Each structure stands twice: as C-alpha cells, then as structure tokens.
Amino acid sequence: MSDRRDMPRLNARGLARHEMIIKTATELFLARGFDAVSLDEVIRATGGSKTNVYKQFGGKEGLFAEIVRRLAADFLSPLTTLDLRTASRETGLAILGRTLMQQLMQPRHIAFQRMIMGVSDKFPELMAEWYRVGPQKSQSVIAAFLGDEPDGKRLAIFFHDMIVTDAINHALMGDAPTWSEVEARISAASALLARPSG
Amino acid sequence: MSDRRDMPRLNARGLARHEMIIKTATELFLARGFDAVSLDEVIRATGGSKTNVYKQFGGKEGLFAEIVRRLAADFLSPLTTLDLRTASRETGLAILGRTLMQQLMQPRHIAFQRMIMGVSDKFPELMAEWYRVGPQKSQSVIAAFLGDEPDGKRLAIFFHDMIVTDAINHALMGDAPTWSEVEARISAASALLARPSG
DNA sequence: ACAATTTGATACGATATCGTATCAAATATA
DNA sequence: TATATTTGATACGATATCGTATCAAATTGT
Numbered sequence: 484m485s486d487r488r489d490m491p492r493l494n495a496r497g498l499a500r501h502e503m504i505i506k507t508a509t510e511l512f513l514a515r516g517f518d519a520v521s522l523d524e525v526i527r528a529t530g531g532s533k534t535n536v537y538k539q540f541g542g543k544e545g546l547f548a549e550i551v552r553r554l555a556a557d558f559l560s561p562l563t564t565l566d567l568r569t570a571s572r573e574t575g576l577a578i579l580g581r582t583l584m585q586q587l588m589q590p591r592h593i594a595f596q597r598m599i600m601g602v603s604d605k606f607p608e609l610m611a612e613w614y615r616v617g618p619q620k621s622q623s624v625i626a627a628f629l630g631d632e633p634d635g636k637r638l639a640i641f642f643h644d645m646i647v648t649d650a651i652n653h654a655l656m657g658d659a660p661t662w663s664e665v666e667a668r669i670s671a672a673s674a675l676l677a678r679p680s681g
Numbered sequence: 682m683s684d685r686r687d688m689p690r691l692n693a694r695g696l697a698r699h700e701m702i703i704k705t706a707t708e709l710f711l712a713r714g715f716d717a718v719s720l721d722e723v724i725r726a727t728g729g730s731k732t733n734v735y736k737q738f739g740g741k742e743g744l745f746a747e748i749v750r751r752l753a754a755d756f757l758s759p760l761t762t763l764d765l766r767t768a769s770r771e772t773g774l775a776i777l778g779r780t781l782m783q784q785l786m787q788p789r790h791i792a793f794q795r796m797i798m799g800v801s802d803k804f805p806e807l808m809a810e811w812y813r814v815g816p817q818k819s820q821s822v823i824a825a826f827l828g829d830e831p832d833g834k835r836l837a838i839f840f841h842d843m844i845v846t847d848a849i850n851h852a853l854m855g856d857a858p859t860w861s862e863v864e865a866r867i868s869a870a871s872a873l874l875a876r877p878s879g
Numbered sequence: 880a881c882a883a884t885t886t887g888a889t890a891c892g893a894t895a896t897c898g899t900a901t902c903a904a905a906t907a908t909a
Numbered sequence: 910t911a912t913a914t915t916t917g918a919t920a921c922g923a924t925a926t927c928g929t930a931t932c933a934a935a936t937t938g939t
Contacts, residue, residue: 494885494936516799518716521926532887537928594802601714601799603853604792610854618850637869641843648842652816655801656808671835675873692906692915719896730917735898 500531501539509550513594517547517602548609554595555613558586562624573677575628580646580669583621587647588665593654618643638676645672688736698729699737707748711792715745715800746807752793753811756784760822771875773826778844778867781819785845786863791852816841836874843870 507529511520522543526533540546562582567575586592603610626639646669650660705727709718720741724731738744760780765773784790801808824837844867848858 496936497885500886516716516802518714522928523926530887532889533928534886534888538885542928597798597801600795600853603795604714607855611856614850614854618847634869637866640847641870641873644842644846645839648846649816649838652812655798656812657805658809668835671832672839675839678876694906695915698916720898721896728917730919731898732916732918736915740898 497535497539500529500535504529504531504535504539504546505550505553508546509554512547512550512598513554513591516598517605522546544606548606551599551606551609552612555599555616558589558592558595559583559617559620561586562621565624567628571677572629573673576625576642576673576676577669579625579628580642580673581666583643584646584650584665584669588650588654588659588662593651593659596651597655618647642672642676645675695733695737698727698733702727702729702733702737702744703748703751706744707752710745710748710796711752711789714796715803720744742804746804749797749804749807750810753797753814756787756790756793757781757815757818759784760819763822765826769875770827771871774823774840774871774874775867777823777826778840778871779864781841782844782848782863782867786848786852786857786860791849791857794849795853816845840870840874843873 504525508520508525511525511528522533522536525546526536536542536546540549562579565578565582567578570578599610599613622636622639622643625642626635629635629639632638646665650665650668653660702723706718706723709723709726720731720734723744724734734740734744738747760777763776763780765776768776797808797811820834820837820841823840824833827833827837830836844863848863848866851858
C-alpha cells in the first residue's frame with residue numbers, strides 16, 4: 484500500500500538525509516528495539532526533521548522495514564564467496580560452520596536477532612524475509628555443499644541448528660560462548676555429519 | 682531491591698486479586714508483549730485497581746517477572762515423568778523428542794518464546810532463568826537418557842536443537858510445520874544420534 | 880535571476896503511559 | 910462492636926508518543 488505519489492525526488496541533500504536517517508535509526512533500533520525508540524529521537528540524532536521520515540518512508544514502520552531488509556541481507560554475504568571444491572566433507576562443513584558463526588556471533592547480529600524476534604508478531608512478513616535471506620540461505624549453501632544425497636536439505640538444517648542455536652541463545656542472554664567453544668561444537672557437528680550414511 | 686515492608690498480608694479477596702491479575706496479565710503479555718500492554722489495561726481487564734499491582738508486585742516489571750517465572754516452569758513438566766528404562770536408544774530419543782515438541786509447539790509457548798526474546802536485553806536475568814528451566818532442563822533430561830558417554834551433554838544439545846530450532850522459527854513467523862513434518866525430523870535426528878559412535 | 884520544489888524547524892492535537900495520591904468501601908482484628 | 914488494615918475507584922502530574930500542519934530556508938530547474 485505504499486503510495487509513492489507523495490515521495491519527493493531526492494536532492495543530494497535529501498539522499499544524504501535518507502542514508503543518514505537509516506544509519507542512525509539502525510543503531511538505535513538495534514540497541515533498544517522497535518517500540519523503545521521514538522521517531523523524535525531518531526530525528527534528534529539525525530538532524531533534519533520528521534518531514535523526511537514521513538515523506539520518504541511513510542512513517543516509523545516503513546523506516547523499520549527498510550532497515551530490517553538491509554540488515555538481513557548483509558550478514559551472510561561472506562558465505563557465498565567460499566570455494567570448497569577441494570575440501571573433504573568434514574573439512575568443508577567445518578569451514579562453512581566457522582564462516583557462518585563468525586558472522587552470527589557479532590554483537591550486531593545478536594541484537595538484530597533479538598530485534599526481529601521481538602516484533603515477529605507485529606511484522607510476520609519481515610521475520611519471514613529475515614528467515615529467507617538468513618537461516619534458509621545458510622541452509623541452502625550447506626545443502627549445496629553436501630550434494631545430492633537423500634535428505635541433504637534436512638541434514639543441512641540439522642547442521643545449521645546444531646552449531647547456531649545454543650550459541651545464539653547464550654549470546655542473547657549476555658553469556659556468549661568463547662570462540663574456542665564455538666569451534667569445538669563446529670568440529671563435533673562436522674564429524675557427526677561426515678560419517679558415511681549421514 | 683524489592684522491599685517487602687509495604688506488602689500487605691493478603692486477604693482472601695487480596696489473594697483472589699493476586700491470582701486474577703497474574704492470569705489476566707499473562708494472557709495480555711503473551712498476546713502482545715511487555716511494551717504493548719499497559720498497566721491500566723491489565724487493571725481494566727482484571728477489576729480492582731492499580732493499588733494492587735504496585736503493592737503486591739512493585740510495578741509493571743515486577744508483575745512481568747513473576748509471570749515469566751511461572752510460565753517458564755510450566756512448559757516442560759511432562760518431560761520429567763517419562764519412564765524410558767526399557768526403550769532402545771533410538772526409540773527413547775524419539776519419545777523424548779515427541780514429548781518435548783508437543784509442549785514447545787503449543788501457541789502459548791510460541792508466544793512465550795517471542796515475548797521473552799523480545800525483552801532479553803531489558804531483562805537478561807529473566808531470559809537466563811527461562812534458559813535454565815527450558816532448554817537447559819530439556820538437554821539435561823536428554824543427556825541423562827544418553828548415559829555417561831563422552832560428549833553426552835553436547836550430543837543432547839545437538840539433538841535438542843536439531844528438532845526444536847527450525848520448527849520454532851517457522852512457528853514464530855506464523856508458518857508452523859505440520860505435526861507429521863515434526864515427527865519426520867524427530868525420527869531423522871533420533872536415527873542420526875542412535876548410530877554407534879554417535 | 881526567478882519560480883517551483885524539497886527540506887528544516889517547530890508547534891500542535893489527540894492520545895497514552897507510569898507511578899502516586901486521595902478518600903471511600905470492604906474486611907480483618909481486638 | 911469498635912478499631913485497624915487492606916482494597917477500590919478515581920484523579921492527577923509529569924512525560925511521551927505519533928502523525929499532521931505551518932511557514933521559513935535551501936536547493937533545483939528553467
């Protein structure tokens with residue numbers, strides 16, 4: 484329903500404000516969530532005025548949606564540039580796992596996950612979009628590496644959730660695991676799935 | 682810092698109000714989260730007056746904390762009454778998994794998980810308490826069934842996260858898996874962990 | 880250089896929140 | 910029965926929110 488008739492064509496100044504609003508609001512939303520951040524606060528921190536937010540994004544929810552979409556797409560970009568053609572099954576899984584976890588354990592991503600889950604009832608479509616470009620994408624990359632074996636898709640989900648879930652839960656409650664603990668789990672999970680019929 | 686000097690000794694009426702407030706507020710918080718529910722609304726739906734909330738719980742946050750503690754402890758109670766002494770490793774895991782997922786896939790639990798994760802930055806200790814009586818408890822039961830094998834604790838976490846994570850993610854975005862899909866995952870995970878050196 | 884559009888600063892209305900305070904009604908206690 | 914305590918209903922102050930409206934300043938295009 485976003486009606487673009489009222490959208491001004493952006494100046495250089497307007498474009499700068501557009502990006503600045505997104506940048507500032509991103510940090511505020513990540514730090515405190517959607518509800519706890521007011522538009523007035525975003526504008527105080529950004530400069531300019533609310534005019535921009537309402538003309539360019541339609542309002543607070545539109546701004547939030549734009550921010551979530553940008554963030555979600557960024558976290559997993561390193562995963563697509565790996566070349567695993569010479570790696571063994573176990574080694575390849577371990578490399579995938581480490582690359583993935585290096586991204587997901589960043590405080591920004593932890594904050595993002597908290598933010599998106601907290602509003603998943605209010606914005607289910609945003610959560611769905613996150614899932615597609617987040618967990619689902621990771622699982623696809625893993626499944627592609629596993630090849631065409633039966634149940635490859637399910638095994639990819641298993642591997643993903645084995646190495647990701649508990650670490651993120653701990654991080655969410657301010658008790659992130661050490662990196663060596665993360666690596667230990669990746670090794671164990673890789674070994675588990677590398678075995679013949681697995 | 683909850684100072685109990687101002688807490689009245691509860692009447693029969695007072696006790697009834699105490700429980701009624703918790704019951705009403707529980708449903709409201711589950712439905713819409715901590716921030717979106719106002720105390721005035723809780724009282725409108727409960728009857729009585731805000732006097733009770735402030736004298737008995739200290740305020741909105743105290744009420745929320747009490748509610749989270751009660752809910753968290755309830756979800757997994759069925760898990761402790763299972764007798765798996767005659768079950769094979771694979772069958773026992775499957776039974777544990779099904780019992781667990783029957784609880785976790787309930788809409789009330791999905792709402793609870795969304796609620797607790799959304800406020801995990803504001804109330805990290807509440808999230809920690811949830812983790813202890815939730816995932817950690819489940820993992821303990823699973824580990825106990827697996828016995829004293831090396832890495833049993835880690836395998837229990839793996840099994841738990843393999844069957845739980847993806848289903849809950851889908852449920853959170855309003856796309857809960859069918860029960861037969863849940864069972865298929867439980868079977869696959871049980872088989873995976875039932876193999877000799879697993 | 881001048882007119883049209885976009886952006887900035889600010890004020891406003893309507894509404895809502897939390898926590899406290901007041902005083903009347905109901906209940907418990909002596 | 911008389912007194913003390915708890916509960917109910919309500920009002921209040923301070924503060925905050927969103928979305929809109931107004932009008933001046935800056936920038937763009939002709």
